Amino acid sequence: MQKIKIVSLFCLFGWFVSFSSNAQNVEELVSKYTSENGQKYMQPFADAFSANLNSGLFHNAGINKLGFQIYLGIETQLAVIPSSQKFMTATTEGDYFPSTRVENVPTVFGPSEGKRIEDPNTGLVYVFPGGLDINYVPMITPQLTVGSVYGTDLTIRFAGTKKIEDVGDISLFGWGLRHSIDQYLPLPFSSAIGFYNQRFKFGDYLDASSSIISLQGSFSIQVITLYGGLGYEMGSMKISYEYENLENGQTEEIRFDLTPGNTIRLTTGFGFNLGPVNLHAEYNLAKQSTISAGLGIGFGYK
Amino acid sequence: MKKINFIIVITALLLAGCGDKDVFLYPSFTESGTAFVYHEGEFAESADIDVREIQDAIRDLETDGEITDVMVEGIFLDVALNATPEQPANTAAGVVSTIYITGWDNTEYILVENLEINLNAATQSVNLNQHLKKPGVDQLRSILKAIAYNSVPQGKNQIGIRIEGNTIPNSTFINAKMDVRIKVVIEYKDEVKGL
Structure with a gap:
């Protein structure tokens, strides 16, 4: 998997300065989000x-x-960022887990730990990605x-x-x-x-x-x-x-x-x-x- | 397995600027164990998954952080008829199957019990999520965790999966490839360096 360098941007002549910090891999952060959930995740x-x-x-x-x-x-x-911008309502995606609508799923600004949904009958677990806690x-x-x-x-x-x-x-x-x-x-x-x-x-x-x-x-x-x-x-x-x-x-x-x-x-x-x-x-x-x-x-x- | 080139989310972090952040990542992959079933009537076949395949899949994720959990998101049974052409053609109209998983202590746990499938399509994928048994899924998760945490018992190099069943009608011939396909989610804790 390709690594992505985190490029920090700030103030260059009063605006962005760019520099790279450690190479970090955050590519999978929103890997499940390819549709409506992704829109909601990034809206804030x-x-x-x-x-x-x-x-x-x-x-x-x-x-x-x-x-x-x-x-x-x-x-x-x-x-x-108000707390209302840190959470969203989302629906599980993909074929594996039963379609489930879930409240209080983190947006990009939400808590870093993902929201887990566990089916008590089967033990299957679906995880919505976390945010960046900003x-x-x-x-x-x-x-x-x-x-x-x-x-x-x-x-x-x-x-x-x-x-x-x-x-x-x-x-x-x-x-x-x-x-x-x-x-x-x-x-x-x-x-x-x-x-x-x-x-x-x-x-x-x-x-x-x-x-x-x-x-x-x-x-x-x-x-x-x-x-x-x-x-x-x-x-x-x-x-x-x-x-x-x-x-x-x-x-x-x-x-x-x-x-x-x-x-x-x-x-x-x-x-x-x-x-x-x-x-x-x-x-x-x-x-x-x-x-x-x-x-x-x-x-x-x- | 899937991978993503995703950088924009980082922007928010970057604009937020300073300080290191812990992030939790949830990459996923699928692996499957395959059984070639060609029997008249009752059958029992192994659909084991190599431990090494799981290890390779985790390694392919190339995430730098610490693995903090492993979860099973779902399980499919993929069935392809007449996958072994040198054997007689499939004549079974259906099959009733039970799928077992073998723990490290050689105890068998039921994943799916008496699942009835109509063999009316050349290929089909059966979502098992309505049929799974929690003790079996929990055992699978436990085995996957052991692999992810590098704590597999000495001498264990397979995840033991066994499919047994009977044809419908009785004594007809089944010629099918059965793949038990598992979607695994790995939780990593990673640190993103800020300014």
């Missing part, structure tokens, strides 16, 4: 990943009508926002790595456009509407895209900015891997097309503006909630 990952991508995209709704504005910073996101999914992304042209600014997220053994290329590209609303309406606070789109690729294994439309508002008092927003999220995640049957030597592609479950998102946050330095933190309330914090340098933003 899609939810958390997408929720992180859509966090920390803005920390101020103030956009000048014209003039140079720039912000360059690092955004950190943390999806806190409580948080963090992410770090670099972010650049530049404006303004007629109250519009552009946000870019970009990161990537060269080909990694056993994985391939890893890349993230995201863009977003915001347009000021308060330039048209006499509001007591800054407001904008924005659209962001991001795509993350992890070799041939994962292709995720995420979009969010958000209505943003902010209010600044001296060095403090309070901000918030209401967003609508959309996304998709395609996961694929190879399944090889050693009995017949044939390899087939197993593919999951997942739709992240997040839709409505409520953001509330605050920031400190210390000269050009901005430090901010926010909470995003959604089906998969996240915490986000960022640090950067900006010029021209209110």
